[in-house]
Amino acid sequence: MIKAIDKQRYILDFTLSSLWRRKGKNLALVLVYTLVVFVLGSVMFFTQALKNEAALVLRGSPEIIVQKMVAGRHDLIPVSHGAQIGKIRGVKAVKARFWGYYYDPGAQANYTLMVPEDLPLKDQEIIVGAGISRVRRLFRGSSIVFRTYDGKPATFFIKGVLSPDSELLSSDLILISVPGFTRVFGVPPDRATDLTVQVANRKEIPTIAAKIVDALPDTRAITREEILRTYDAVFDWRGGIMIAILAGAVLAFLIFAWDKAAGLSAEEKREIGILKAIGWETADVLEMKFWEGLVVSLSSFFLGIILAYGHIFYASATLFEPVLKGWAVLYPEFRLTPFISGYQIAILFFFTVIPYTVATIIPSWRAATIDPDAVMRT
Template sequence: MLANRHLPMAIWAAREIQRHPGRALLLFAALASLVFLTATHLLFSQALDTTWARLMQNAPDLVVRRVDSGGWASLPIDTGLSAARGVPGVIGLTPRLWGVVSGPEGPVTVVTAGSLPDSSLLDGIAPPAAGQAVVGQGVSPTLPGNRLTLTARAAIAVEITGRFPPDTSLATVDLVWLTEKDARRLLGIPSGQASDLAVRLFRREEEQAIQADLAAAMPWPVRITDRSTSALRYHTRAVQTGASTMLAVIPCLLALLLIVTAVIAENRGQLARQGLLKAMGWTTADIVRMQLFKALIVALPALLVGLATAYGMVFWPPLAGVTAMWITGGTHLPALALDGHGAGLILLEMTAMVGLPYLAAVFLTTLRGAANDPGSALQAGPWN
């Protein structure tokens, strides 16, 4: 019943739009572009923060690295484990073997099974055998037969037998997973030594307090990094991205102001036509309803197109890496998959931020114009 009541008015509004198709297309493009640019930046900042937070959930509570006068140094595994076990609150210790080496297109991070940032990354992936490697989405082979050349203390060529899932790209894009033997030969770290020590605590909230006891227990100088500090560092990067996003939003808001101003000017130019409609028996409510239908016929598709395009640019893996390069000015992350938690709220906020001022401008200017006396409105002109 409600649809039958409003359908004739919607058809009339569509015919009114056809009188000026170029104006309608220009308004459609302006609204869609405004929503797309603003929503893309806001969605990317939110998705970056959410994805990093998810990946950090299973990270070690503390990471202990040995230092000497030359910088980082490998640590003896047995000595490190023995010292750390005596610290109250420590419930898990994992010696990790990893390092940064030269890859075909720049530095890559070599890891072994115990050195991955999240053990769940191993799910469904066959571990590499000697001479094989599992790599991130950003690592490309350079030799025939899908073989990869790596160089550090030694040079080795390994066959790529698998890749980490796209939804872990933020943590694994430059990772190369090797067997322990291949990693030790490449990094020059002898058996019985590790790059660092990953520590699990009985209470995560004690990660700050326990660092002094853990450092004192070690027989050599160490540097300890806690999970909260690492998470804060990633959160800060997302916030900085969000700050640059706000700089992009400012011109978008100015564009919205121009659109609203154009709508007000257009409605003022239709006073004579509204006066004619009232002289034919239309009520003020009819005219306002028709103008709102005209606005919705243009605005709703524009908002949907802008929001859908922005969502695809951020959460569709083939395009998300391009978006990351565009917004951060960094490198392309192929098949980047970001966490979409919280995206719906941002889409609703964008719809309200753009749609409500636009509809309010249409409603108020139409109401003011349609309330005039039909005779004076007919004399006002011009006709549009």
């Protein structure tokens, strides 16, 4: 047993020194490999962390949201619909929700204006999200002018700035009073953006949602379950364009690995020839190639994961920022909670180390069965 371990140790020692002799080529391979693991790991950590965060945080969303639809578009809902919904058995409360979007030409940013349910605000007072505060340099006591629906200016004073801790929820949020909201958007007094419905028994939510749509055919009901499922599907790394990009990256890497392993250099061939001539068995050469692959794979795998972890959880997923931000000006500065599981690491291992091993196993066997005499003559 000890003899077998010693043998593996010697082969490993030899493999490491052999890798170091061709350090330029091997470091390039490790670099590309690390990059593939880093990209895959970043996508996986990011989507998983967002999904978990959304699932935990959005649990407090309204149980049912009722929106009026006109020609397939969301429209303002008559507040009187609330009374009709309130008559449905099992409905505890119906509240009107006022929210909308405001494009600020000064900052070229879109804000979400919302009337909070339980936060008393004076007509000219607003509370802004940390993102808006950063972009517009607005602080407690400063003012901002909005252009109202009829082209008139409306001045609002900042009562406070929402905590940067909740920036992932409220970066672009402006909390405003009902009169302020009506002044900016000109919403008729009998209309609201949508209605929220509170249900006595949570199990009855789907039934009540169906009853609402039956009673008010021009509306749609969005349940809390659907909101949560949205985030589950939206950030599913197995779907959408992300997996198409990643599949391309992995395929390119497979070709690179195959090319690297299949195209043995003359120096490598000579090395194997000499090893076999001095008494190495085919099995020994295969073991050497196995260790070589393992050292390259594991180094890149570990490095890639460590870098991906830092990128997502300590650098606000900076590399994804341009895509997520798109043409917008506001982008939240957030720190995600690192929800990492062994399952994710195992999936990453399967997607990176296994393809490399498969791509290099046949070329390694071919190299191991090389005829020493023929190689040394060339």
